[in-house]
Amino acid sequence: MELKLSSELAEDLKSAPTPCYVVDERLLIKNLLLLESLRVRTGCKVLLALKAFAAFSLFPLIRNYLDGVAASSLDEARLGREEFAKETHIFSPAYSEREFGQILSLGDHIVFNSFSQWKLFRTSALAMREQKRFAIRVNPEHSEVKTALYDPCAPFSRLGVTRANFEPEQLEGISGLHFHTLCELNSDSLVRTIEAFESKFGEFLPRMEWVNFGGGHHITRPGYAIDLLCSAIDRFKAKYGLEVYLEPGEAVALNCGFLAASVLDIVQNGMNIAILDASAATHMPDVLEMPYRPEIAGAAPPGVLPYTYRLGGPTCLAGDIIGDYSFQEPLSVGSKLVFFDMAHYTMVKNNTFNGVRLPSILVRKKEGGLKMVREFDYEDYLGRLS
Ligand SMILES: Cc1ncc(COP(=O)(O)O)c(C=O)c1O
Incomplete structure (x- = not known):
C-alpha cells in the first residue's frame, strides 16, 4: 500500500x-510530547543525540520538552552548549589532548570510553569535579542489533569497556556508567540489555549517581512498547536509586x-x-x-x-x-x-561529493x-x- x-x-x-528537506513542527511536537510523557512518568531524563538530528533552528522548540543533548564531538558539544543551552553530555570513542580542554569546558557530563583515557585526563577532569560529572562507557557484551555495522556489542567492538577490562580501583571521581547497545529497537531489547548490564556491572552501581542507557530506543515508532520501557526504568531506579538518562536520536525526529x-x-x-x-x-x-x-x-x-x-x-x-x-x-x-x-541521519550526514549542492x-x-x-x-x- x-x-x-x-x-x-x-x-x-x-x-x-x-x-529540500522539510521538517514538520507538528509531527516533531507529537514525538516530543511522547518523550516528555516518558520523562514525567518515570522521572528519567531524555537527551537529544545530535548525531541523528541537529537542525538547530528547531532547538528552541525541542528544548521545551527534553533535558539536553548528547554530543559525540567537540563541534557537536559546542552546538549543544550554544544553541540548545541545557545539559550537554559528551561521549567520544577517544578525546585528543588538543581538544580535551574545550570538551571539559563545554560538557557537564563527560563519558570516557576506556580507563586509559580516564587516567590520561583525570587530573584536569577532577579539577572541575564540583561542576562536572564523569562516566565510563561499558560494553555489556550483549548483542541485540543484527547488522554488525550498527552493533556496538559485536565481537572486537572498540566501544565501551568490557567486564574483563574494567578497573574498579580507578573509579574514584567516576559517578556514572553509560552503555549504548541498541539501534531502532523495542523496549524488550533494552530489558534484556539491562539484565546483561546488571549481571556484569551491577556490583559497581551502589558507587554511582547516574546511568545512561544510550540511544537506539525506537520510542516514537508505532507499536513501541512504552509501558515496558517505563517499568524497566522504574524498577531500575527503585533498585539502585540512580538517575537514569536516555539519549535517543532517531526517535526524536522519526517520521517528521x-x-x-x-x-x-x-x-x-x-x-x-x-x-x-x-x-x-x-x-x-x-x-x-x-x-x-x-x-x-x-x-x-x-x-x-x-x-x-x-x-x-x-x-x-x-x-x-x-x-x-x-x-x-x-x-x-x-x-x-x-x-x-x-529528518534524522540525513542533514547531519550529507555531503557535497561531485560538487552536488546540499x-x-x-x-x-x-x-x-x-x-x-x-x-x-x-x-x-x-x-x-x-
Ligand atoms: C553513544 C550513542 N548515543 C546515542 C545514539 C543515538 O542513537 P539513535 O539515533 O539510534 O537513537 C548513538 C547512535 O549511534 C550513539 O552511538
Whole structure:
C-alpha cells in the first residue's frame, strides 16, 4: 500500500524549491510530547543525540520538552552548549589532548570510553569535579542489533569497556556508567540489555549517581512498547536509586521530515530510469549505507502500479540509486517526488561529493506554511576545501 501526503502538506510542498528537506513542527511536537510523557512518568531524563538530528533552528522548540543533548564531538558539544543551552553530555570513542580542554569546558557530563583515557585526563577532569560529572562507557557484551555495522556489542567492538577490562580501583571521581547497545529497537531489547548490564556491572552501581542507557530506543515508532520501557526504568531506579538518562536520536525526529526532489531527466536502459536532483549518495547516505528503501508519497514497489522507474541521483557514482518504484501516472521532467522520514541521519550526514549542492532546509510551521531556514550555495562547497 502506497503512503500518501495529506492534501494540505502536498499543497505546501508544491512551492518548495527542490531538492529540500522539510521538517514538520507538528509531527516533531507529537514525538516530543511522547518523550516528555516518558520523562514525567518515570522521572528519567531524555537527551537529544545530535548525531541523528541537529537542525538547530528547531532547538528552541525541542528544548521545551527534553533535558539536553548528547554530543559525540567537540563541534557537536559546542552546538549543544550554544544553541540548545541545557545539559550537554559528551561521549567520544577517544578525546585528543588538543581538544580535551574545550570538551571539559563545554560538557557537564563527560563519558570516557576506556580507563586509559580516564587516567590520561583525570587530573584536569577532577579539577572541575564540583561542576562536572564523569562516566565510563561499558560494553555489556550483549548483542541485540543484527547488522554488525550498527552493533556496538559485536565481537572486537572498540566501544565501551568490557567486564574483563574494567578497573574498579580507578573509579574514584567516576559517578556514572553509560552503555549504548541498541539501534531502532523495542523496549524488550533494552530489558534484556539491562539484565546483561546488571549481571556484569551491577556490583559497581551502589558507587554511582547516574546511568545512561544510550540511544537506539525506537520510542516514537508505532507499536513501541512504552509501558515496558517505563517499568524497566522504574524498577531500575527503585533498585539502585540512580538517575537514569536516555539519549535517543532517531526517535526524536522519526517520521517528521521529508525530502522533496524533482525529476531532471528520464533515460532508458532496459527499463525507465529517472534522474533526480536528489541523490542517495549525497543527500540520504543511509539509503546506501544501512541500506534501506525510503518510502515515496504515492509510489509502490516496482510493478505494482502501472509505471515503474529506477530512481537515481545526479552524481556520477554508478550506485547512486535510490531504488525501483512504480507510480500511477508516468513521470516526466519536472515531476516532484516526496520521500518520507528524511529528518534524522540525513542533514547531519550529507555531503557535497561531485560538487552536488546540499538540499535547502525548510520548516513547516505548526501554525501552517513553509519557512526557509537555510539555503546552500557555492561558498558552502568552497568552504570545505582549499
Ligand atoms: C553513544 C550513542 N548515543 C546515542 C545514539 C543515538 O542513537 P539513535 O539515533 O539510534 O537513537 C548513538 C547512535 O549511534 C550513539 O552511538
